[in-house]
Structure formats: structure tokens, C-alpha cells
Amino acid sequence: MKYTSIIISLFFALLQLNAQFFTSPFPDTAPVVGYSLETAFPGLTFSYPNSVVTMRVRTNAFGDPLLYVQGRYGQLTFVNLNNPTNKVVALDNVANTFYVADSGFLCMAFHPTKPYLFTFGTETNKLAGNMSDKLIRWQIDTNTDKIIASSKTVLIDQVDTSQEHTGGALAFGPDGYLYVSLGDEGGQNGVLRNTQIITNKFFSAVMRIDVDELPTNLLPNPSSATIAHYRIPNDNPYIGITSFNGYPVDPFTVRTEFWAVGFRNPHRMSFDTNGDLWLGDVGNVRWEEVNKVIKGGNYGWNGYEGNEITTFKEAISNHNILNYVGPVWTYPHSAIAIGYDPRFIGNCIIGGFVYHGNKYPYLKGKYLCADYISKNIWAISLTPQFKVERIAVSEASPSEIYLNPVTGDILIGCLSPGTISKLVPANVTIGVPNTLADTGLFDNVSTLEFKSGILPYDVANTFWSDNAIKSRWFFLPANTSITRTSENYIFPPGSVFIKNFKYNLIQNDPNSQFNLETRFIVVTTNGAYGLTYRWDSDQLNATLVPDQGLDITINVDRSGIIDPTPWHFPARSECSTCHNSTPNFVLGFSDRQLNTTITNELGQIVNQLIDLSALGVFSNPVYSTNGIPSLSKADDTSYSLEHRFKSYTDANCAYCHQPNGPGRGDWDARFSVPINMSSIINGSVIDDLGITNAKVVVAGNTNLSIMFHRIADFYSLHQPEEYHMPPLGTHEVNHSGVKLLHDYIISIAPRTNWLIGIINNSHDEFPQENRINDLSPGSWFGLDDDFYTSGTYPSGFNNLASSIHIEQDEPSSNWERALTNGDRTNRLHFVVSETKNATLKIGFRKGGWMINGVVQSSTMPPTGNLHDIVLIHKTLTNSTIIWQGGINANTTLTIPLIVDSGPNTIEFIRTGPIVTGNSYWVMFDYVSLNTN
Template identity: 35%
Template sequence: MISVGWHCRARALIKAVILGLIGFQPAIGAATPWDKIVPNTSIDLPDRPKWLSYATADRFPTLRFNQPVQIVFPPEEDHARMFVVEKIGRVVVISNRDEPEPITFLNLGIKVYNYSESGLLSLAFHPNYKDNGRLFIYYVAQEWNGTGWDYFNRLSELSVDPEDPNSALPDSEKIIINQPDKHYDHNGGGMLFGPDGYLYLSIGDEGEFYDILGNGQKLDKNLFAGMIRIDVDKRQGNPLPNPHVASSDHYAIPSDNPYLNLREFQGIELEPDKVRTEFYAIGMRNPWRFSFDPLTGKLYSGDTGDHTREEINEIVLGGNYGWPKREGSLPGPQRHAVHDADHGFVDPVAEYGREDGNDIAGMLVYRGTQFPELDGSILFSDYFGGWLGRAVVAEGQSPEIEWLAWDGHIADIALDPIDGHVLMADMSEGRIKFLTPPPSSNLSDLPPTLADTGAFLDVKNFILHPSWIPYEINVPFWSDHAIKSRWISLPGSSRAMRFKENEAWAFPGGTIFMKHFDLETRRGDPSTKKRLETRFLIYTVLGSYYGITYRWNEAQDNAILVPPEGLKETISIEEDGVDRLQEWNFPSARDCLACHNGGPDFKAAGRFGRYALGFNTAQLNREASFEGEVFNQLHAMDQAGRLNPPLNKSIHQLPRLAAADDEGASLTYRVRSYLASNCEAC
């Protein structure tokens, strides 16, 4: 450290003398903090933090799948085969867990519209599959109409090749339901045969926010926003479905489905032959996965929230779960909201808010022996929040949610009938994982205080480790009047960052971001500035992200690690001569990944989520100062060899967000810039 400091001072002195002799003014090529990177080898933030009761591991370390969304086991006596559904339109089969070699079982090719939440979403084998070879798939189909594409939520039946049990016959496809679909999101996608032998399929509200397409409470329109139940065996006594553009005569309606012969709904008269009698339950926004309890037969489904609640519902015959009039146990979006206590809808058996996650996905009622302490729990994943949790639902008791492990982008959870593993499909990484107790020998405790992280040479006087590089952004995220400072620390002096003009950048493993928050306790008076918290976002050498924060103590000489569940503090603020109280939320570890989630691989990172939210071209393309000199940050990174590939455009040709007070930009662009910073990640 002494050597580094001496070189910095000597370099600055020599430079000052030379510039003075030639009368040269500071320019864009002047020395910047990017010219003298110090590796962050002494910063002690672990790659495998110890903070939860369980962990995940790769079930097949040598295999990678292409957007896996479901794990399925056919009803075979030996349960030897495992099927993995890939969103791109393919199903692969693994016959030997010990020496896995995936074989393509089905490839739908161009039939599948694979974009955003669309794609091949689920597979179900007939209960008598061993004898009849019947299987069912649900996907978003695309068809060319001569001038453009039409899209459909399609349920089809296929047959297995009688000569090859590891191959389905694509030409055997029989379309059962073909619902025209206007939007690529909210297709649902759970599909299982129930204990009654009927086929259950969950379907979303067709897309967009706030049920803008008007499907949430409709029984005589289309097959959206609910759970359907159909009879693919057409048992005696079960009627055919009512005529509809989406239906066919390849299935029947169970005679006890709740809406047969319905003539009135919510005070509105209906024509019985127009009712979608396929519905088993309605009022759901986007139920992605569901699970039957093998012991009780009860059906539980997740439902992805709009802005306030992620739901776990017990699905009952004829249940109405309220969307869009309700979102979980709360009133729904303003124009639809029902506030009455006797609203008549079915509330969730468990739920959580956006402070804990974003997008409930995989679901499994666990009945197994490997984790007896979890027996009877509803296991679930939160896709963007990056968490695996369990809900404990018991008669006469308040539901309990416990967070078990940290792993993002889990699309499905399944129980391996052979070895009892709780399996998970990680769509982003293309891996099949399984739940494990945390290997304590491989995990590290997080530093309990800011001083223990090694990020500072002197915490009390706020002297940073020399590896930290300050940066500024064009449009900071609004944080309740907080004053924020930002730094990045790289793992080595020669490691470049992956530059992208309009998308998220990529960083070498071991990169750390730090953001510090101050707050003036008397608005507009810098002398009252108080240190609140210092946050870290760590990109590990293992390729995963996590975030932690440290809360500064009253003495302002150190900060304490915030527990995984987060903290709240009430701060006294004087504003315009009036005292008021401001609540400050220190984020939980879950909160960090609710926003710093990377976004799904199937959406462009430039328009939906990132890990390092502000470290991108449009935010960094601005001037900053260093040792009294002004430079453009992107140019400085490029000149120092920190960008790969190097810049091939001038700075003025690259995207640049505009601050609210930037009168050189149009009002429209300033508003769009504000939204890009404050809203895009959600």
C-alpha cells in the first residue's frame, strides 16, 4: 500500500510539472482511476456465504440443457427414465442417472413460439402410459397466416413410437385445445393428471398488466385466467365441451365440473351453451406450476402477482381466486379493486410480498424421507427473487413461510422417485439441480462488520481499499433523499469487462460493486449528513450473485451486517422547519436479488432486469472528475483496456440517459430516462 501511494503521488507530481511547462489543459486522455487498477484480493467477501439451512447442487455436472422448464417422470414401474422439457420446443430423456446421456424424445421445431414466457411449457403422461403410449404437451404455437403470425395456447396429444420408447411420433400430434392468444406472456403452464384421472391445466390471463385484456372474471369468453379440467378418455356420461374456436371433440367435460349448465355469474345472465365448462377454478393471473399432495389429494398452485403479492392457493372445485378484483388477500389494481371484507373470493393459504420475492414458479408438495423435517411442506421457488422456500399449511394455524436456499431462475421442482432427490430445473443456467443440506466445510461466514470485509483501510475515516474505482451514473435511482456514492472493484488488473452498447454488461468472476448511502437529517444541510448503510453486490467466481448490506452504528465508526431478513429504522428528519419521521428499510438478502436478478435469459437484458442495474452504457456515458481533471468514463475504460470488445464508435454516438435537469434533452427523453432507471428492473 505504501508503494502504491508513493507511485500515485510521484506520477501526479511529474504530470503536473509537464502540463505546467507545456501549458496543456486537462483532456479526455488524462490519467483516470481506470489507469491504475489494484486487484481486490484482500477483500473478504466469500463466494459461498453461509446463511440458510439448505443449498443446491448440480445433479448432472456434465450436462447442460437449453432452457429447461419441467422435469417429468412417466408412470412406469421402475421409474428409470427422467424427461426434461426445454422451452425451445424439445423434450429430452435420460435413462441412466449415473451415466446420463440425453436423447431427444421430441422436437417440435418451428411450431413453437419461443419468446419471453412463450415456448414449450409442459408435458404430462397418461396414467396408463405404459400400455397406451399417450402423452400430452402444452405450448405456445405459431402459424403463418400469409401476412403475419398467429399465436395459440395449444394442448396436444401425441403417441410414443411403439418401436422406440425413447422417441415420440411428431406426426401423431392431435390438437385438443387451440386457444388464440394475443400476448406472449401469462400462458400459465402447469399440467398434471389428478388422482381422479382427469387432466388439469393452469392458464394465465393472456398477458399484460392489470388484466388489461379482460379475462380474469369471464366464464363465457375464452380459456384464460384459471385452471381447467378435462376428460381425455371421454368416459361415459361426460358431455362434450360447448362449441368454441378453441375446443374440439377430442375430450369431454367431467360431469361434476362446476360450471355445467351455468346461467348466471356475478349478477350477469349467461347462455349455458357459451360457458367454458372446461374451467375447474377461475380468477388467476398466471398460475405457472401446481402440485397434488400425494397423501391428501389436495391441489396447491402458485399464482404470480402483479405488483403486491405472490400466492399459494389451495385449488378447490369452483373456486374463484379473485384476480383482478383481488391480488392475494389484498384488493387488486385500483380500477378493479374490491375492498369488502366479505368479497366472496378464495384467499391464499400462504402469500408473500415483493419485499420477499418476485415471481413464484416451481411447486411441489413434498412427501419424502430424505428431508423428514420438510414432510408435508409446499416447496416453491421464486424465479426472480432467487429463493427456494417452503410453506407450512396446517388446519387452524397461521401459514408459515420459511426460506430454505438461495438459487435463482428455478422454473420447476420435482421429486425423483428413485433416489428421493428434490430436483429443480434452472432455466437460466440450463442445469438440473437438487436440494442438499449446506456443506458447512465449503461455506464461509459473512464478515460481521464492515471493518472485517477488508473493503476499507480505515472505516472510521472512510478510507477505502485502493482496489475501489469510483463511478457516477446519469440518472440515479430514487432513494428517499439519500446521497449515494458508487464504486466497482475488479479481481485483477488485466481482466476486461464485456461491453455491450444496448444490453447488460458482463463482468469477470470476483467483481464487487459497492454503494454507500448518506442522509441529511436536516434537509439541505450537508453538515447533518449521517452514514446509513453500505451495500455490496458480489459476482462470485462460481458465476452467481448475492447482495448484503451493513448498517452504520451511532458512533459512525463501523457498520454491522444486516441479518438475512433485513431491518427497519425510524429516523428523525427536519424539513422546512418541520420535524418528521422517516422509515428506512435496510434490504434483506432476498430484497437484493428481487431487483438485481439479471432478468430471464429469454428477455433482452437491455429491457428487463440486470444484475448491476446502473453499470451500463447509457448510465456510464458521462463525465466524471478525478484528481481535479474531467474525463468521460466510457472513454477512460476503453483507453485503459478495460472493455472487451473495445469501443468502435465515438462517445457521442453511444446511448446516454438524461438527468431530469438536463435541459439539453427533450422532456420526453428525460422522462424515459427516469423510467429506465427507476422502473425497468421490475
């Protein structure tokens, strides 16, 4: 009988093999909304490291039109538009390019008459330990059409302490001058104080310079960032001025390069044929804007955002902004878009150009632009009546709109996955089923009985959806499978993921459940799109929600009181806010979410990952879950508070808040990232909501923890609705999530009296700690030390040298230490007063050497190994331990600390002959302190 049962189970399991396959009823591309997108160059991709940032056309010496495609990671390629079948690498600048957040190889422009290419972007600054904004001129080899790397000539080299708001647009005007757009350096609300200032650095402006250096033009005023090879057009608006915004200025310190000011992050700009300069300026937290840039115009940031006067504490008074020019068009961020048509919302404007071609008669004379987050593409009618229309929705996030001069196609470049598409008329795609019954996916719609081939699945930790009860299914195209990776799976085009939402019409009464909506995520070749269906009142079928979404009110009985509860059906463009390219579009279908126990369709209690593997779902199946992480539910006390907290942030935050994600801020919500490496605890915030000393999370203090306020404080003074997180699809407080956040934050032990300094007689070590000159060199207590008060402690940041410091934008050179002759020791001095024993970890690169100001490879030993660190001397109270460093380039020293052990000193000691001509340095990667 035992063996008969096993055989029957195997028989039914074999019947289920390949049961996940089903033919999709949905279009292969996103639903049409006027125009749709097709691949512009079949067979050609511009994937990593050449994701599409900018496109420009140059006609070569043979008359061939070449489309150059710039990737943010530092590579430039081109295709011949007469025969676009292959691409050629024109320049590889990857090794020099700094590409985090908004930074990278950002924009380019070809000189209109000379064989020069100009680029603007960010490069690694070895000395500052961060990055520099660089305007560079390159010479073109007219025989090969490649860029001569050795011809690199830097015009502007400016240290940039932030990785955000770099701006990045170049364009030659009809006057022959080069126009350059520049962001405000970064930080929320203009906190770095670079706006409405014309006597400091090259930020928050559009510049106009003469790269031909005509003798009738002027030399630039001296600047630490100016290398020159350009002049100032003699009619630039700020030449010779003695006041700005009503305040006196020295005309000899004015940045006479400026043409217009008051921009936050002007990301794309272009000239119309009539000479008008159009620009898209990325907004703060409320409004995106399109501007027409004029000479001497002041576009208001940070006293204005869009047409709205700003009220945050960093804002300059709008009364102090003269020559203010308002935007041509603004549209709201999704977080404040209550009552707005979702077809006209977004979070990151991508400026385009005014179309004058013949291929798209309806678009002639209209300004084209897009949004990187909502993926909406718009056409703005300028005359005779102003009008904005959404003409298409991209599947991937658009980063550039450009014109193919050979075919007349409007091209849409996408940063990820590095595709170039073209705009085509709407009638080339198939429509979407109008009802659930029309999809053909169900044996019985009203009972949600799916046809064979569509499989249910569950998740370990569910995304918060206002107490809705959710069920999930999926199917794949025939003869395909999903490839598992440690973070985000790779899904075959045609995969479909289904989620149904029910709601209790009587609070906590499962017998009162009512179907609200059923959503679909359809994976395509270039991305994914979403659809949602609203259930009819008779619960027999559901109807496709309009493209712009829908808002309704549900009357919920809460303890005998009828409570009108809002419910939002998302617009199709809103789906991409969460289902974006960073998590590969599909959420909740990953190792850590699927690694949970379920009862399968055979009634067996099984591990879901192993069960799906047995059904042939994965190309790399799971046979054992040993070593595979699993998320936990907020109230599952069998897991630690930290495990549950990390599970919560992974499910509810990580789709935006991770490297290269659309979320603002530098913290990483992924479960796989250790808490001390995530920049969550004591991590810097973009917007402090007016709370002094606020961080993402402050140990032991919910009042200073912005994450807590954004999730817990609905409609409070701290928390206007537009600042609430998650930003979409929720109107109710997640009480279990709030309790988890509270309990976790309170549980983190505050660190007190953490002090880091240097004991040495050298005057050049750590010279500008906290950006303040060391007034007492040679004395650790007189140094401008890192001092962490109660409730905070130092946290790592992406393993960068600057992560030793709570200020994440601090140049890493502040933490490099010269080991020159006669100055051989480098002591890291600290005082720790703990309520319990702790462990200190110091990570350092003993091969991270600097020679004559140039940082060498971290795996490259110093010359002849003569100047390597030979030992690390650790001194605790009443004890001395000698630790041999070994030969590894990257080393971590772990030091146990005893309660109230008093001062502790670490010495890094080198040996070797007298150093002449070179300085050798050691760099600290991180310092972390963890209680045992």
C-alpha cells in the first residue's frame, strides 16, 4: 500500500510536468495609446556596459550618416544608418567613468564644422576620492570615425561631492557656441547651497561658451574648476554685472559662462530650428517641468519647484529671485497626483525636441518629451493653442528622444535594457481582452478557476495592499523556463503573472470577501506592462480598467460603523513605478520569496521552490534549499527582529531602493545586503521632513528615523500624503509593519562616545576631516574627529573608502594615510564605552597605493614590496597583541572589545628604505562596530 501511494503521487506529479505552459492572450508589446514602439535596429542591442544615454548623428568624410550611441558606463559606439547591421566601438572610457546614481558618461555633442566631439560626465577623482564633473574635447579620426583617446582635452574639471543631479546636456546653438546644462550637485531641496549663486562653482545653470576661442571673446574668470581651452562670448548676460538677485557681486568672480540659472537637474536640452532652446528639468518631490531657456533667465530653483513656491527650510525666498521665468509645462509626481490624470504624471522628465519631419504629420511642430519612471511619452502643441497629449507608453525607461535622419523615425533610447526603439502608428498591435472572460484563461471566472497550465504560487512576505487578500498565479510560454539568479529572476518574453485582490466588506469577516480587481504583469522582449480588471458588482466577471486608472470608494463595516474606504485601480503607466527595470519588472517571484512551505495542488505540504523545480519551471532547478534565503512575515517571532525587518524592506521598498533603482536616497533595502552595509542605520536622507538630525533609521530613536515617519505617519504634520511610502496603491496604515519598524528601531543598541582620530606628528594626515581644516595636527583629541552621539553609529557604504565616515560624500583621500620616511606609523585611535561587549572591524587596502597622486590598483603591491605593511599593532588595556598582516591586498582586522576597556589604539607600521619622490598610502575601506 505504501508503494502504491508513492506511485500514484508520482503519476499525478508527472501529469503536472510542463503544466505551467499556456498561450498568452495578451499582446507581445504594451497596449497601444496612440503610437507604439518597435525595435529600431533588429539584431542590434546596446546592453551593458553601453546602455543608451545619448544619441547623436555625424556625417563622416564619405557622406555616411553615423549614429553614435553613448552609454553611461563610458563606452561610445556607432552604427552606419545606411546599413545599420553592426556597431563599432568608437571610444572606451569605462575605466575612467564614475557611474553611480545620476552620474556617468552623460552627454555629447559634435562640433558643427570641426572633427571634434565634446562630452560631459563624471570621472573618478583619485585625489578627492569621489568624482569630478568633466567637460572634455576629443578629436575624431576621420579615417576610422573613431575617437582618438590620446586627444583627450579637459576644459572643465570640477569636484562633485554628490552622485546626484549632475545634469548633463550638451548642444551647439545656431550661434556656434556650446551650451552645457549643469545640476545643483545633489541632495534634496538644494541642500548643498549651489542654487541662486553665480560666483562659486559651475552648478544649477546652463552655460554658453566659445570652444573655438575667437579673439573677440573674453577669457573666463579664474576658477578652481576651469582648465579653459574656451572663451566667454562677449554678449553673455552676466559679464560685468555688480549685483545678482539684488545683492552685490564681484564681477571678477562671477561665472561669466552662465547663460541662465535656477535649475535643479536639467537633464536634456535641444535647439529648435527657430533658435529656441528647450530643456527638461527634473523636479524635487512634487513637480517636473519643461522650460524654454532665454538669455539671463532665472528658472527659480530652489525658491520655486514648477510654478509652486517652495516652503522647505533650505529654500531661498522667492522674493529674492529676480528675472524669474516660469516653466512652459509642469506635471506632478505620482505621490501628489491625487485627482490628476495618470496619463500626465511621472517623476523624471526626459526632454526631447520639436519635431519638424514629414513621417508623423500629426506630430509636426510639437515638442516631444517623456518620463523615465512612468514611461509616458508626450507631444506638446505649442501653437495656436497649448495642449499636451500622451502619444505612447514605453516598456522600458526612456532616456533619450532623437531623430533618425535617414528613415525619419523618431527614436527612443532606453537606459536599461539598452534598447533603441522607433515610434510607429498605433494600428500595428493587437488589442487587449476587454474582460476576464475574454482572456480565455478561466474554466470559471466567478470562482477564479484557471485552465490547466496556469499555476498558483505564494510569497513568504507580501507587499502591503491596504488589508486586501491576495492570490497569485503565473504561466510561461511553451518550451520556455525561468532562469534563477540570486537577486532577480530572468523571465522569458510572454510570461504572465496574475494577482487577484479581495476585500472584507465587514472588517475581519472572511465570509464577507468581495473581489475587487485582478491585475496582470505581461513580460515582453524589452520590458513589461501591466493591466488591471475591475470586478463587476455581481462578481461574475471583471472589466478592463481605463488606461488612466480609476478611483472608487468601498463601504466597509467596521464594528457597525460604515467607513467609506478609498481604493485605487492603477493606471497602466503607474504599474511601471514599482514594476521597473531594476528588479527586472516582476516582483515577489524570487528565491527568497518562493522559498516557503505550501500545500500544492495535490494536497502535499512541500517546499515551493523544490515543487516548482519539479514542474520544470526553472532552467536551473532547486533540489535542496540549503543556503537559499527565505523572507519572514512581520509577526513570525521564530525569526529575529532584524530578519523580519529586512524581509519587510525587501518586499515593500527594495523594488525602488537599491543601487540604480528609481528611489531617492542611497540606502539599499534588499534582503541580501547586510544591515551594516545598507546605509539604512544612520544613512543620510534626501528629505528630512523638517526633523533635525534625521537619518533613514537612527538606532533606538523612531522620532529621528525618517523611514518610520514615512510609513507610520499618515496625514500628520510630519507626513503630508505625498511623502508617504510606499508611494502608490495604499491609503491605510500598515499597523503590523509599523509595529515591526518600531520594535526593530528601538531594539538597536545606541552607540555612545565613538571617537576616531589620528595620533601622529604629520600635518598632512586627514587634513580636512568633516571638511574643516585640522587645527591641532598631531593630537587625536584636537583633530576634527568623527564623533557619534548617542543613538547613532558609523555604518558602511558600498565598501567605499568614504564609508568610514558618516558623511557619505566625504572624499576618500581624507582617510588615506601617507607612509613616508620618518612618518611610518598610522594610529587609528578610538574610545568606546559600551553597555555590552562589542567587536570592531577595520577593513583596509594595503595594496591601495597612491604614487605621485595617482591611485594604483588595489590588487597591485607597492614597488618591490618594500613599502608594504608588515604588521598591525593592537593595544588594549593591559594587553598587547601582535598581528601579522600577510600578503593579501584587502584585509579585515577583527578586534574584540571589552566593556569600558578604555582607550584603544591601532598602529599600521611599514618597513622599507627611504622614500624619495613618491608617497605610499594605505586606505581604510570601512570601520564597523557591532555589539556581541
